[in-house]
Amino acid sequence: MTLLKVEHLRKEYRSRIKNNTVTALSDVNFEVEEGEFIAIMGESGSGKSTLLNCIATLDNPTAGMISLNDQDLTKLSDKLLARYRRDHLGFVFQDFNLLDTMSITDNIYLPLILAKNTIGKENKLNHLSKQLGIESLLNKYPYELSGGQKQRVAIARALITNPDILLADEPTGALDSKNSSEILSIFSQYNEQRQTILMVTHSSLAASHAQRVLFIKDGKVFHQVYRGNKTEQEMLLTINDAMTNLLGGIA
Amino acid sequence: MLYWKLAWQSIVKNKLEYLPFILAGSAAVALNLIIQLLIYSKGVKDLIASVSVIEMLSFGQVVICILSIIFLIYTYSFLSKRKQTEFGLFNVLGMQKMDLIKISWRQQLISFVLITVLGIISGLVFSKVLILLFMKLVGGNNFGLNISGLPILFVTIFFSVCFLCLLVKDVFSIIRMKTISLLHATKKGDSEPKNHWFLFILGIGLLAGGYYISLTVTSPLKAITQFFIAVLLVVCATYLLFIVASTIVLKLMKQNKAYYYQTNHFITVSNMLFRMKQNATGLASVSLLTTMALVVVVTTVSMFIGQEDYVNQQFPRAVILKKTNHQKNSVQTVHQLADKHHIKIKNSYSLEISSxxxxxxxxxxxxxxxxxxxxxxxxxxxxxxxxxxxxxxxxxxxxxxxxxxxxxxxxxxxxxxxxxxxxxxxxxxxxxxxxxxxxxxxxxxxxxxxxxxxxxxxxxxxxxxxxxxxxxxxxxAITYQNQLLFNVFGNSKNRKAFLKDLSQLPNTTVTDKFSTMNALKEFYGGFFFIGIIFSISFVMATGLIIYYKQISEGRADQQQFDILQKVGMSNDEVKRTVNSQIIWIFGLPIIIAVMHLCFAMPMIHKILQLFGIIIGPMVYITTFITIISMIVIYYLIYLRTSKTYYLQVSRKIS
Known part of the structure; x- marks a missing residue:
């Protein structure tokens, strides 16, 4: 079943000086099926982060349509957008974005409390913290944690609302290789439990965990690679080939 | 030219910080100028008690000067932090420290000129209004205000010295600046404040002690000495409680899960917990300054309003004529004089009492x-x-x-x-x-x-x-005097001539209600005026302190609200959270100040009794009005603050 549909998405940024528009996304089309794990790859400036921001409703597209469960997101008001974000989306960021003024428990509860959906929050927390191995951290504060631990907490926060789709923006960008591979295997695990994941990255290693990789260049989906039955290693080679041939080469 | 351009651009770019700084600076210039103009004005010189009134104004001038310096330095420290980052960038781009100093003095000059010109213009405009008010208060009738160069020169020199100090401060920070530390400006997490029950109990004890002294003080003379003890206790208690009690209360709120895990309370409580840790001393100072402003208003208003009553009680009749020897007062002589000056004498009586x-x-x-x-x-x-x-x-x-x-x-x-x-x-x-x-x-x-x-x-x-x-x-020696007391009726010119003649009678002393009243009115009117000026500057200063604090925090909180919005907080909710946080920061000092004032009232009452002044309903009304206008001023600053803060922290969706 199609979960997310992006059609003819266009995003322009108008600089303060008139007549000077920058096109970040020119015409993006793709669909995400339920339970998919998709990586979006591209050079910096290719528009991949803009794409994610548009899907996350943090940015308004100039034209085109984004729909989640057949609900057109470009037509929602600010209040409804906020509700949509907290009810249907989960976020994981490169720099974790945990609140230093709250304990780990409260950080994870945050989306539930914003959604006024606090019934049974303890069970959800127990369940997630066991899966992510962060039980011993619950009473600490973010500034006491290592990067890998922070990202686990961020994942817990993203998943506690059972989101339709988990959006990850360079989730391993600030982590060392050991922590990176741990976080990525966590993603793979949740994906096996039918969690839909959309991840933006420029690391082919990270992308090799995905089932499908979309390449973005000059604001368009340029190419895509399916993993099929490949191992991660083989997938990595395929991605690297695609990168050198399609992105690096003369298009 | 490049330096001028850079200096000006930096001011424009940081207008969020510069605008209040310039406005506050201009207000300080204007206040100083107004007092100076009053000191040199003809109207004040013509007063009977002009010497003491000028003395009082000069005292007020000194206090306002000191306040201006402190205030300028304080507000400037916020600016300076912003400028540091900018200068760091210039430094990285290849500017030498000498170049930065060149930019810095140009900036100081620009802001100095802006502030003095604005201040002098507004000071001149407002001094017209204020001299009217002043003369009304002190009962003078010469509303002339000769605008001479001297006050303007004084104010200009004074503020140029202030700005020179700021420049020196700037130069020092530029010299000590290390570029690398600016590039690596890391934000370190603040640990959660701990509960200090002992200090809490100590604070409560001190506060109770201070209040107890005020409530139980018996004699007015004791009140003066004990007033200082009580003030000291309350000051210590205020600082302690702001630091400790805020944490304890917020932590109790946090422990109450049903309360804490509600959308509105969740973010406010957890934010305030950290915020209070950084701001407790600042807020305590603001509360105390506000209390001071209120106390100044209450006392000066009471004195101003109470003086008439006080004089009336000293004078059962308008004129008291005392014979220093044992001779009987010659009522006839008095009547003759009165007839001469077309004055009617009524309700006269005489009495004999010892000195x-x-x-x-x-x-x-x-x-x-x-x-x-x-x-x-x-x-x-x-x-x-x-x-x-x-x-x-x-x-x-x-x-x-x-x-x-x-x-x-x-x-x-x-x-x-x-x-x-x-x-x-x-x-x-x-x-x-x-x-x-x-x-x-x-x-x-x-x-x-x-x-x-x-x-x-x-x-x-x-x-x-x-x-x-x-x-x-x-x-x-205990000698008995004969006194003749009587009321006089007639126009004031005749009355004055009559009283003058009367005082020239041999072996007599004459005191009259009118001149006593005038002298007192000038004195207490001047006092009242200074009180108003003080309170205005206190309230303005405190309001701006909070404003600056919020703005600088807004920058720090930007990221936090960014996260909250990404996670699903709508703009409305952000607005609500911001408002409820800031209203606490603004409201708390007022609440505390009013509470302090209420408990100080018995003591103020006793001390004023020493001056023969009874606190009447008028005083309560004025106090009430003062509190209300204070709240209004704070509210206006609050609106501005929360708006700026909100703009800072909310995401702008393009």
Whole structure:
């Protein structure tokens, strides 16, 4: 079943000086099926982060349509957008974005409390913290944690609302290789439990965990690679080939 | 030219910080200028009490000057932080420290010129209004304001010195600046504040102690000394409680899960917990400054309003004519003079009463003559006048005769409660303690305890007068004076001429209500005016302190609200959270200040009694109005602040 549909998405940024528009996304089309794990790859400036921001409703597209469960997101008001974000989306960021003024428990509860959906929050927390191995951290504060631990907490926060789709923006960008591979295997695990994941990255290693990789260049989906039955290693080679041939080469 | 451009651009770019700085600076310039203009104005020079009024204004000037310096330095420190980052960037781009200093002094010059020009213009405009107010308050009638160069020169020099200090500060920070530290400006997480129950209890104790002293103080003289103790206790307690109690209360809120895990409370409580840790001392200072502003208003208003009452009580009739020798007042002479000046004399009466002798009241209700050693113990100090029962009978028709060992006592302060009184070696039975005696002033011009003792006959005092003369270092004979008291009616010019002639009669002293009232009005009016200026500057200063604090925090909180919005907080919710946080920061100091004021009232009341001033309903009304206008001013600053803060922290969706 199609979960997310992006059609003819266009995003322009108008600089303060008139007549000077920058096109970040020119015409993006793709669909995400339920339970998919998709990586979006591209050079910096290719528009991949803009794409994610548009899907996350943090940015308004100039034209085109984004729909989640057949609900057109470009037509929602600010209040409804906020509700949509907290009810249907989960976020994981490169720099974790945990609140230093709250304990780990409260950080994870945050989306539930914003959604006024606090019934049974303890069970959800127990369940997630066991899966992510962060039980011993619950009473600490973010500034006491290592990067890998922070990202686990961020994942817990993203998943506690059972989101339709988990959006990850360079989730391993600030982590060392050991922590990176741990976080990525966590993603793979949740994906096996039918969690839909959309991840933006420029690391082919990270992308090799995905089932499908979309390449973005000059604001368009340029190419895509399916993993099929490949191992991660083989997938990595395929991605690297695609990168050198399609992105690096003369298009 | 490049430097000028960079300097100007930096000001424009940081207008969020610069605008309030320039406005506040201009206000400081204007206030200083206004006081200067008043000091040099013709109207003030023409006042009867011009010397003391100018002295008072000069004192106010000094205080405002000091406040201006502190305030400029404080607000500038916020600016300077912003500038540091900018200068760091310039430094990275290849500017030398000398270049940065060149930019810096240009910036200082620009802001100095802006501030002084704006300040002087607004000062000149407002001084017209304020001299009207001032003259109304002090009862003067010359509204002239000669605008000379001297005040403007003074203000310009004073503020150029201030800005020179700021420049020096800037240069120092540029010299000490390390580029690398600016590039690596890391944000370190703040640990959660801990509960300090001991300090909390100590704070509560100190506060209770301070309040207790104020509530239980009995005598006005004690009130003055104890006032400082109470103030000290309350000041310490305020700081302690702001630091400690805020954490404890917020943590209790946090422990109450049902309360804490609600959308509105969740973010506010967890934010405030950290915020209070950083801001507790600042907020405590703001509360104390606000309290000070309120106390200043209450006292000056009470004095201003109470003075008339006070004078009225000193003067049962408008004019009191005292004959220093034993001769009878020649009522006829007075009437002749009055006729000459077309003045009508009404309700006149005469009385015979002794001059005041200073003594002190020992614990076993004995009056001792005042000696040098006893003069230091101000506690029992009393000024005593005597009156014969014969005279008393004239003033009070329903009069019961005194036996030879009996006296009546009229104690103006109402503290004497003994059944006996001893003058040296003879004890008298106090037949009655009187609440008042008709025709006797119920207030004295000075602040000491005073009473009138009604004795059976002059024999008693004659004997005592001798002993007092022998023992006391201050030789005072008890002599009886004849006083003539009367009201006068006529126009003020005639009245003045009449009083002048009257005072030239031989062996007489004349005091009149009108000149006493005028002198007092000038004094207390000036006092009131200074009070208003102080309060305005206090409130403005505190408001701006909060504004700056919020703005600088807004920058720090930007990321936090960014996260919250990404996670699903709508703009409305952000607005609500921001408002509820800021309203606490603004509201708390006012609440605390009003509470402090309420508890200080009994003490202020007692101290004002020393000045013969009773706090009446007018004072409560003015206090109420002051609090309301304070809240309004704060509210306006609050609106501005929360708007700026909100703009800072909310995401702008393009």
């Amino acid at each position: 005041e002798i200073a003594g002190y009241l020992t614990e076993n209700h004995k009056i001792q003559p005042l000696t040098d050693s006893s003069a230091t113990s101000a506690d029992g100090l009393s000024e005593i006048q005597f009156m014969t029962s014969k005279q008393f009978a004239k003033l009070t028709p329903s009069y019961q005769k005194l036996k030879t060992n009996e006296v009546y006592i009229y104690d103006r302060q109402g503290t004497f409660k003994e059944p006996m009184i001893t003058f040296l070696n003879k004890t008298y039975h106090v037949k009655k303690i009187l609440k008042r005696i008709n025709g006797i002033p119920s207030e004295q011009p000075n602040m000491t305890h005073s009473m009138v003792i009604v004795v059976p006959s002059k024999n008693v005092t004659n004997a005592m007068g001798d002993i007092f003369n022998d023992l006391g270092d201050r030789k005072q």
